[in-house]
Amino acid sequence: MAGAHMDVTDVAHLARIRLTPAEEQTLGRQLDQILDYMEQLKGLDVSGVEPTAHPFPLVNVMRPDEARPSLSQDEALRNAPAPANGLFMVPKIVE
Amino acid sequence: MEYEAVIGLETHVQLKTQSKMWCGCANTFGSPPNTNVCPVCLGMPGVLPVANEEALRLTVLTGLLLNCEIPARAKFDRKNYFYPDVAKNYQITQYDQPSTRGGHVDFEFQGGMARVRITRAHLEEDVGKNNHFDRNSGVDFNRAGVPLLEIVSEPDLTSADMAYEYLNALKDILVYGGISDCDMEKGMVRCDVNVSVRPKGGTGLGAKIEIKNMNSFSGVRRALTYEIPRQIEVLQGGGTLIQSTRRWDDAGGITEEMRTKEHAHDYRYFPEPDLMPFEPTPEWLAAVKSRMVELPLARKQRFMKTYELPAGDAEVFKNDVPLGHYFETAAQGAANPKAVANWVINNLRARLAETQAREIAEQESLGLERSDMTFTGLSDLKFPPQALRDLVGLVENQTLSSSAAQQVFVEMFETGKAPADIVQEKGLAQVSDTGALEALCDEAIAANPGPAADYRSGKLAALNRIKGHVMKLSQGKANPGLVGEILERKLRA
Numbered sequence: 350m351a352g353a354h355m356d357v358t359d360v361a362h363l364a365r366i367r368l369t370p371a372e373e374q375t376l377g378r379q380l381d382q383i384l385d386y387m388e389q390l391k392g393l394d395v396s397g398v399e400p401t402a403h404p405f406p407l408v409n410v411m412r413p414d415e416a417r418p419s420l421s422q423d424e425a426l427r428n429a430p431a432p433a434n435g436l437f438m439v440p441k442i443v444e
Numbered sequence: 445m446e447y448e449a450v451i452g453l454e455t456h457v458q459l460k461t462q463s464k465m466w467c468g469c470a471n472t473f474g475s476p477p478n479t480n481v482c483p484v485c486l487g488m489p490g491v492l493p494v495a496n497e498e499a500l501r502l503t504v505l506t507g508l509l510l511n512c513e514i515p516a517r518a519k520f521d522r523k524n525y526f527y528p529d530v531a532k533n534y535q536i537t538q539y540d541q542p543s544t545r546g547g548h549v550d551f552e553f554q555g556g557m558a559r560v561r562i563t564r565a566h567l568e569e570d571v572g573k574n575n576h577f578d579r580n581s582g583v584d585f586n587r588a589g590v591p592l593l594e595i596v597s598e599p600d601l602t603s604a605d606m607a608y609e610y611l612n613a614l615k616d617i618l619v620y621g622g623i624s625d626c627d628m629e630k631g632m633v634r635c636d637v638n639v640s641v642r643p644k645g646g647t648g649l650g651a652k653i654e655i656k657n658m659n660s661f662s663g664v665r666r667a668l669t670y671e672i673p674r675q676i677e678v679l680q681g682g683g684t685l686i687q688s689t690r691r692w693d694d695a696g697g698i699t700e701e702m703r704t705k706e707h708a709h710d711y712r713y714f715p716e717p718d719l720m721p722f723e724p725t726p727e728w729l730a731a732v733k734s735r736m737v738e739l740p741l742a743r744k745q746r747f748m749k750t751y752e753l754p755a756g757d758a759e760v761f762k763n764d765v766p767l768g769h770y771f772e773t774a775a776q777g778a779a780n781p782k783a784v785a786n787w788v789i790n791n792l793r794a795r796l797a798e799t800q801a802r803e804i805a806e807q808e809s810l811g812l813e814r815s816d817m818t819f820t821g822l823s824d825l826k827f828p829p830q831a832l833r834d835l836v837g838l839v840e841n842q843t844l845s846s847s848a849a850q851q852v853f854v855e856m857f858e859t860g861k862a863p864a865d866i867v868q869e870k871g872l873a874q875v876s877d878t879g880a881l882e883a884l885c886d887e888a889i890a891a892n893p894g895p896a897a898d899y900r901s902g903k904l905a906a907l908n909r910i911k912g913h914v915m916k917l918s919q920g921k922a923n924p925g926l927v928g929e930i931l932e933r934k935l936r937a
C-alpha cells in the first residue's frame with residue numbers, strides 16, 4: 350500500500366496551531382500511521398452496521414424553551430483582554 | 445448568444461423562541477451588548493449544549509409547511525472555522541442528516557404559478573454581531589446561539605424578480621406558521637445568493653458566484669439585476685468566470701469580489717459529540733402537525749373560490765390575516781360576501797386607520813414612544829362582525845340607500861348600536877312608499893320646468909336634475925330606483 354498522507358502544515362493552519370519543523374515531522378509521521386490504520390479499516394465489510402455518531406444509545410435530549418437569567422455584562426466581559434462599551438474588542442475585522 | 449441565469453438561495457431565518465438554541469439566554473433583539481450571554485453561548489470550556497425543543501418543533505413545522513420529507517433521524521455537526529463572532533471556533537449545524545429535506549414552495553409569478561424546489565431546511569445557530577470601528581472591531585454575543593434555520597433552494601430561479609417573489613412567498617409562509625417574525629430591520633432574515641449564467645437552454649452550470657449576507661429582499665433583487673448582466677458581459681467579451689464570493693455594495697449598487705475558490709474554506713465538519721441524535725416519535729410529530737396552518741397562497745385561492753372575491757380583495761386578506769379572519773366571521777351567512785368584503789376593506793379598514801392615526805398623534809403629543817402606545821384594533825370594535833353583515837343586508841334589500849348606510853356605519857363605529865336600531869332611531873329607512881314618492885316627484889317636476897321640457901324633447905340626461913331634487917326633498921331617503929321609474933312615467937304621460 351502506498352500509504353496515506355496528510356498535509357500537516359495545512360491541517361495545523363486550519364486549526365491555528367503553530368508547529369516547529371521538528372513537530373511537523375513527528376506529527377506528520379504519526380498522523381500518516383493513523384491514516385494507514387483507517388485504510389486497513391476500509392477493508393472491512395460494514396454494510397450491515399449502522400453508523401454511530403455517539404457511543405451512548407440515547408436520542409432526543411431536549412430542554413423546554415424557557416428563558417433564564419444570563420450573566421451580567423461585567424461578568425460576561427471579565428475574560429476579555431480589551432472590553433469597551435460592553436463589547437469584546439478585537440483587531441479590526443476585514444472580510 | 446443568449447444567456448440565462450441560474451439562481452439558488454440560502455435563506456437564514458431566526459426562529460421565534462423564548463430562549464436560545466443551546467442555553468437559556470433570552471432570544472431577544474435590542475438588549476445592551478453582551479447581556480443575553482452565558483458560559484454556553486460564550487463558548488467557555490467545559491460547558492454542554494442542550495437542544496431547545498421548541499426550535500426543533502419549529503424546524504420540523506417549517507419542513508411540513510414547505511412540503512419536505514422529515515427524516516426519521518437527524519443529527520448535529522460542528523462546522524469549524526475561526527472568526528471573532530464565533531466564540532467556540534465552530535458553529536453547530538446539521539451537515540449530512542438535516543431535520544428536513546426535499547420540499548417545494550409554490551407562488552404566484554407574472555400572472556401564473558411558479559415552483560421552487562427546497563433542497564433542505566436545517567437547524568443551526570446564529571453567530572455574534574461584529575461592530576466595526578476605525579481601528580478595531582467589537583463583538584456582541586447576544587445573537588450568538590439564537591436558533592437559525594437555513595433554507596436551501598434548488599437552483600430553480602431564473603431572474604431577479606423571480607428570486608424576489610420567492611423570498612416574499614417564503615416569508616409569508618414563515619410568518620403564517622409562527623416560525624419567525626421575519627423582521628428585516630432586526631436582521632431576522634439574511635440571504636446568500638448563488639448565481640451563474642449559461643447559454644440559454646443549456647443544462648450545465650456556469651461558474652457559481654456567491655453573493656454573501658444580503659439583508660433585504662429588495663437588495664437581493666438589485667444585486668441580481670446588477671450581477672446577471674455583469675456575468676453575461678464577461679462571457680460575451682470572451683472572458684471566463686471563476687467560482688468566487690462577492691459582496692453587495694448597497695450604496696454603490698455593485699457587487700465586488702471578496703475571494704476566489706483558491707481560498708475556499710475547509711470546514712472540517714464532524715459529528716457534534718456533545719449532542720444526541722434526534723429521532724422524532726410519531727406522537728411528537730403528530731403534535732407538530734397539529735400546528736400546521738393554511739398556507740398564504742391556499743388561503744388567497746380559497747377566499748377567491750368560496751366568497752367569489754376578486755384577486756385584489758383576496759390579496760388584502762392574505763396579507764392582513766386578522767382582517768381576513770374578521771371578514772370570514774362577518775361573511776358567515778351573508779347573501780353577498782363580495783359586498784361585505786367591500787365594507788371591510790373600504791370602510792372598516794379606512795375608519796380604523798383614521799382612528800389609529802388620531803390616537804398615535806394624541807399619544808405622541810403626550811410624549812409616548814411608539815412601543816408604549818395603545819390603539820384601537822379589530823378586537824376593540826364596539827360592534828360585532830355580524831352587525832356589519834346586517835348593515836350590508838339592509839343595503840342589499842333596499843332598506844337603506846348606500847349614502848344612508850355610511851351614516852349608520854359611522855354611528856355603529858362610535859356607539860356599537862345595532863344597524864337596525866340606528867335606522868329606526870334616525871329615521872334613515874329608504875322611502876319606497878309610492879304614494880309619498882309620487883307627491884315628491886310632482887313637486888320636483890313643477891320646480892324644474894326647464895329640465896322637464898328637455899327630457900320630453902329627448903334629452904334623457906335631464907332626468908338626473910329632477911331626480912336629484914327628489915332625493916334632496918326626501919333628505920336622501922327616497923329609493924332612487926323607484927324615483928326614476930315614477931319620474932319617467934310622469935314625464936312621458
Ligand SMILES: [Zn+2]
Binds near residue numbers: 469480482484486589
Ligand atoms: Zn447563553
